[in-house]
Amino acid sequence: MKNRLKVLRAERNWSQQDLADRLGVSRQSVNAIETGRFDPSLPLAFRVAEVFEARIEDIFLRD
Amino acid sequence: MVGRHPSIWGAVFGLGILGIAWLERQGLIDWPWNVVLVVVVSLTLIPLGRAMRHRATACGTDSPAMRAYTRRSMIWAVGYIVLLGVALTARNTWHPQGPVLWFLALLPSLPILYLIWSMGRYLVEEQDEYLRMRQIQAGLIATGLLLVVATVWGFLETFGIAPHAESWWAVAVWALGLGLGGAIQNLRDRQDREP
Numbered sequence: 001m002k003n004r005l006k007v008l009r010a011e012r013n014w015s016q017q018d019l020a021d022r023l024g025v026s027r028q029s030v031n032a033i034e035t036g037r038f039d040p041s042l043p044l045a046f047r048v049a050e051v052f053e054a055r056i057e058d059i060f061l062r063d
Numbered sequence: 064m065v066g067r068h069p070s071i072w073g074a075v076f077g078l079g080i081l082g083i084a085w086l087e088r089q090g091l092i093d094w095p096w097n098v099v100l101v102v103v104v105s106l107t108l109i110p111l112g113r114a115m116r117h118r119a120t121a122c123g124t125d126s127p128a129m130r131a132y133t134r135r136s137m138i139w140a141v142g143y144i145v146l147l148g149v150a151l152t153a154r155n156t157w158h159p160q161g162p163v164l165w166f167l168a169l170l171p172s173l174p175i176l177y178l179i180w181s182m183g184r185y186l187v188e189e190q191d192e193y194l195r196m197r198q199i200q201a202g203l204i205a206t207g208l209l210l211v212v213a214t215v216w217g218f219l220e221t222f223g224i225a226p227h228a229e230s231w232w233a234v235a236v237w238a239l240g241l242g243l244g245g246a247i248q249n250l251r252d253r254q255d256r257e258p
Contacts, residue, residue, distance in 0.1 A: 016123070017123070020123070024190075025191050025192075025193065026123050026124055026125065026126055026191050026193065026194055027123030028122060028123040028124045028193060028194070028252055029191055029192070029193035029194065030123075031123065031252065032193050032252070033193070037251075038193050038196065040192070041192055044192060
């Protein structure tokens, strides 16, 4: 699944570690989601949406 | 020294234990020096544990569950060496029979059972779903490797080509596969690492 994590991070000047700390996950998890190697569960996708104050469908896009 | 790669400490520990086993087999050392040497070599598990944690932090795969898993790994490794040494020494010295022999034969399997429990416990305790999935994938790679090795070796044994392999080798092969699976994932993660 495609996503806009990298762009949203860049807009806020956050590193992967910064986002990982906000989500309470490892930096490797953020990396894996960002590069499309891992699709997060619904609870984690909701947490990502909350952190970026956006809707899930504005962050995660269909292939 | 702690900054060294965990594999270096792992190799030092493994070679140390193999060296002690060789010295003992050659009759060059006996009790209590074998125990003293095992304790000295086991001390390398402390920097190994620290190096594993530093590595996990650097790779972004550190978590409380992983730290607990690493700590438990140290416990079973030391426990296995000690109990195996005790069981073999007691059998070779006193040649017990009956229930005592049963007890001694089962003694080295206790830390391995603890290892299996700790691996299951890690999956329960890990809150990071990606890290949990990584471990499950590594476990599947390990299971695949074990099935391949057991099948091929089994038929080689049936046809009288390969010598008999004790079934406790299963955990060793599985653990090797787990390490292999982890290494494959680290390699894949490194390719996508943020600059």
